[in-house]
Amino acid sequence: MDKIRQTHIIDAPKSYMVIEEIFPSNEEYLPKVDKDEMDLIKNNKELESSYPIIMKWLHNPRTRNFIIIRENNFTLTFSCWRQIMGLNHLISTYFLTIGFDDGKNGKDEEIQKLVAEKRRRHYPCHPRCLRHPPAACVYFNFAQQQPPTPNLESTSMAHSLNFFLSTSTSPEFTHSCSKPMLQNPHRFVSLTKFSRKSVVLVSASADNGLGGLGLSAVTADYGSDNGSTIEVDAVTEAELKENGFRSTRRTKLVCTIGPATCGFEQLEALAVGGMNVARINMCHGTRDWHKAVIQKVRRLNEEKGYAVAIMMDTEGSEIHMGDLGGASSAKAEDGEVWTFSVRAYEALRPERCITVNYDGFAEDVRVGDELLVDGGMVRFEVIEKIGPDVKCLCTDPGLLLPRANLTFWRDGSLVRERNAMLPTISSKDWLDIDFGIAQGVDFIAVSFVKSAEVINHLKSYIKARSRDGVIAVISKIESIDSLKNLEEIIQASDGAMVARGDLGAQIPLEQVPLAQQKIVEVCRQLNKPVIVASQLLESMIEYPTPTRAEVADVSEAVRQRADALMLSGESAMGQFPDKALTVLRSVSLRIEKWWREEKRHEVMDLPDIASSFSDSISEEICNSAAKMANNLEVDALFVYTKNGHMASLLSRSRPDCPIFAFTTDTLVRRRLNLQWGLIPFRLDFSDDMETNVNKTFSLLKARGMIKSGDLVIAVSDMLQSIQVMNVP
Numbered sequence: 001m002d003k004i005r006q007t008h009i010i011d012a013p014k015s016y017m018v019i020e021e022i023f024p025s026n027e028e029y030l031p032k033v034d035k036d037e038m039d040l041i042k043n044n045k046e047l048e049s050s051y052p053i054i055m056k057w058l059h060n061p062r063t064r065n066f067i068i069i070r071e072n073n074f075t076l077t078f079s080c081w082r083q084i085m086g087l088n089h090l091i092s093t094y095f096l097t098i099g100f101d102d103g104k105n106g107k108d109e110e111i112q113k114l115v116a117e118k119r120r121r122h123y124p125c126h127p128r129c130l131r132h133p134p135a136a137c138v139y140f141n142f143a144q145q146q147p148p149t150p151n152l153e154s155t156s157m158a159h160s161l162n163f164f165l166s167t168s169t170s171p172e173f174t175h176s177c178s179k180p181m182l183q184n185p186h187r188f189v190s191l192t193k194f195s196r197k198s199v200v201l202v203s204a205s206a207d208n209g210l211g212g213l214g215l216s217a218v219t220a221d222y223g224s225d226n227g228s229t230i231e232v233d234a235v236t237e238a239e240l241k242e243n244g245f246r247s248t249r250r251t252k253l254v255c256t257i258g259p260a261t262c263g264f265e266q267l268e269a270l271a272v273g274g275m276n277v278a279r280i281n282m283c284h285g286t287r288d289w290h291k292a293v294i295q296k297v298r299r300l301n302e303e304k305g306y307a308v309a310i311m312m313d314t315e316g317s318e319i320h321m322g323d324l325g326g327a328s329s330a331k332a333e334d335g336e337v338w339t340f341s342v343r344a345y346e347a348l349r350p351e352r353c354i355t356v357n358y359d360g361f362a363e364d365v366r367v368g369d370e371l372l373v374d375g376g377m378v379r380f381e382v383i384e385k386i387g388p389d390v391k392c393l394c395t396d397p398g399l400l401l402p403r404a405n406l407t408f409w410r411d412g413s414l415v416r417e418r419n420a421m422l423p424t425i426s427s428k429d430w431l432d433i434d435f436g437i438a439q440g441v442d443f444i445a446v447s448f449v450k451s452a453e454v455i456n457h458l459k460s461y462i463k464a465r466s467r468d469g470v471i472a473v474i475s476k477i478e479s480i481d482s483l484k485n486l487e488e489i490i491q492a493s494d495g496a497m498v499a500r501g502d503l504g505a506q507i508p509l510e511q512v513p514l515a516q517q518k519i520v521e522v523c524r525q526l527n528k529p530v531i532v533a534s535q536l537l538e539s540m541i542e543y544p545t546p547t548r549a550e551v552a553d554v555s556e557a558v559r560q561r562a563d564a565l566m567l568s569g570e571s572a573m574g575q576f577p578d579k580a581l582t583v584l585r586s587v588s589l590r591i592e593k594w595w596r597e598e599k600r601h602e603v604m605d606l607p608d609i610a611s612s613f614s615d616s617i618s619e620e621i622c623n624s625a626a627k628m629a630n631n632l633e634v635d636a637l638f639v640y641t642k643n644g645h646m647a648s649l650l651s652r653s654r655p656d657c658p659i660f661a662f663t664t665d666t667l668v669r670r671r672l673n674l675q676w677g678l679i680p681f682r683l684d685f686s687d688d689m690e691t692n693v694n695k696t697f698s699l700l701k702a703r704g705m706i707k708s709g710d711l712v713i714a715v716s717d718m719l720q721s722i723q724v725m726n727v728p
């Protein structure tokens with residue numbers, strides 16, 4: 001296997017990027033740059049005519065580096081390394097910023113100062129200098145019409161790790177770049193024209209600190225498959241083969257499993273239809289029933305190669321009706337009197353009698369209160385209290401469903417008395433959670449979360465009890481309390497669900513869309529997957545086609561770029577579960593396509609969320625890689641991830657291309673299946689990125705999932721770096 005590293009000139013509208021690696025000699029050096037030459041470049045508005053000088057610098061055997069140039073503004077960083085006993089030691093670094101007078105207040109000087117400060121702070125004693133081969137190091141800015149706007153954190157990080165990073169605010173073309181070198185010392189390859197035939201490879205590592213992003217063309221014969229396998233589900237494989245990368249669906253789909261879909265064939269039909277996560281609701285059915293469903297989904301995964309994850313949803317302390325004595329629904333007519341009772345009926349329940357799960361119900365309600373079923377699907381007025389029985393007059397007729405949610409209102413406000421003091425996780429929920437842990441579910445969705453505290457508690461509980469401690473906790477946002485403490489709850493959780501059903505029973509309906517938008521945004525900012533749930537296609541419980549309004553609702557959730565959409569009754573007990581899933585799938589695909597065709601770009605500011613320096617590196621790399629993927633219009637992002645973190649950071653940026661997430665761990669693979677744009681593969685890989693990438697290319701090519709010439713960016717969380725390549 002022979003690899004030739006090439007230098008490229010990337011031609012993009014109004015911008016040029018020259019990337020070069022020049023391999024080092026073992027001597028200490030500082031490149032000398034001729035002042036006249038520098039002046040020449042400075043005064044030269046046409047980059048092409050500067051190339052000969054740049055080439056000369058690059059050919060200087062003392063220089064080894066990347067050079068990135070954009071229009072008339074660039075900075076070079078030369079670093080000097082010496083090999084001592086086979087290790088590369090950073091001796092000194094030389095920064096050269098060539099700024100052109102853009103008439104904008106001498107910002108380049110600011111950059112120079114910043115660079116000097118970072119260098120002073122990070123270089124002298126950076127521990128990595130003694131442990132790792134040097135990474136190429138270039139800081140650059142793409143000033144275009146604007147003054148450069150360095151980002152302190154990223155610049156500092158780039159320099160401390162000896163990798164280069166763009167800090168441009170130019171939306172067009174901002175990149176980060178660096179990569180470990182010395183894989184091929186003393187080899188020098190001259191500048192060649194960049195072509196989309198070459199592959200771009202990007203990689204990064206949080207653990208060992210070798211950080212960066214690099215662009216290089218790799219033309220190589222990767223050899224044949226070394227015998228290992230890659231696991232991906234049959235549906236994705238077929239989609240990739242037939243329609244290519246662009247056609248893959250980015251929005252994930254969650255299906256609630258109920259009587260309509262609990263058989264193996266029905267589950268398989270959902271998997272074929274694109275179900276990424278199967279949700280079981282502990283509100284309904286017995287543990288044995290749920291166990292049987294879990295086993296069938298696991299079998300499906302094992303036998304058919306799917307990665308359908310299981311989400312267990314707790315019942316929570318909501319007040320709800322009991323079941324309806326086996327009936328799937330009951331009709332309440334206008335003017336009828338129904339009894340809501342906390343009695344446990346041993347024998348047959350009287351007609352028009354509904355049980356309520358909350359013992360304090362009869363004490364909490366007052367005559368004159370309004371009782372809402374499922375947030376207003378049916379309304380009653382309390383007319384009389386007789387011990388445990390509450391007589392109610394139906395004022396808004398409708399269909400009562402088993403275990404429907406109940407809220408009661410007084411003078412137009414939700415009554416929040418003793419009922420609001422109920423614990424988030426009831427004693428039944430704890431038993432269900434133990435069941436979920438024992439069954440190895442992938443997600444536990446917690447109903448009616450009020451604060452972060454309960455989530456932290458649950459996470460410690462799971463960690464102490466589960467074999468691998470990796471069950472992700474999803475907070476359901478469905479109450480006034482959860483909205484009040486939204487950020488802290490989401491921060492503490494591994495994801496959130498916009499549970500619009502119960503939320504709409506607690507806040508006025510017209511506020512639900514705004515709450516949805518806010519929750520989706522906060523989740524995205526905090527890098528937590530978010531599911532939009534309930535009544536997306538409610539009419540499809542009974543009818544084979546959705547209403548126009550439902551399609552618009554689904555479209556809006558996709559446009560908000562939620563990670564996932566969820567079917568509830570439509571798949572649990574509806575007559576057309578497969579059709580409902582098809583609608584979700586096709587609307588998602590259409591809206592995503594429209595988004596890309598319109599070349600819409602995110603306006604959302606993604607704040608820094610890293611809690612450690614190493615996480616900052618990952619974050620910067622992923623943000624940069626995603627931008628780079630959009631700017632270079634690459635076909636796919638590859639991420640090699642052990643715990644899924646870098647994959648989710650890439651997903652957070654919502655790049656235009658799909659993200660192939662390779663992980664060695666089956667559990668991580670299933671968990672990633674909930675996140676926007678990620679196509680999770682299971683693959684054994686090593687810490688050697690070259691081997692990983694070659695192996696992946698070879699395996700995917702053999703299966704017809706990629707082809708020669710596809711342009712790919714790869715990042716990795718074992719070795720923090722970025723590489724850009726064409727599939728050979």
Ligand SMILES: Nc1ncnc2c1ncn2[C@@H]1O[C@H](COP(=O)(O)OP(=O)(O)OP(=O)(O)O)[C@@H](O)[C@H]1O
Nearest residue numbers: 256257258259281283284285401403568569572573
């Ligand atoms: N395991 C099950 N067994 C029987 N029916 C089920 C089951 N799961 C769901 N259903 C039916 O599908 C409907 C919608 O399911 P979903 O899980 O959304 O329930 P829900 O009662 O609205 O609870 P939640 O508020 O937690 O979503 C339920 O009302 C119930 O009729």
Ligand SMILES: CC(=O)C(=O)O
Nearest residue numbers: 499500501502533534
């Ligand atoms: C899904 C759910 O629990 C709700 O919408 O209320």
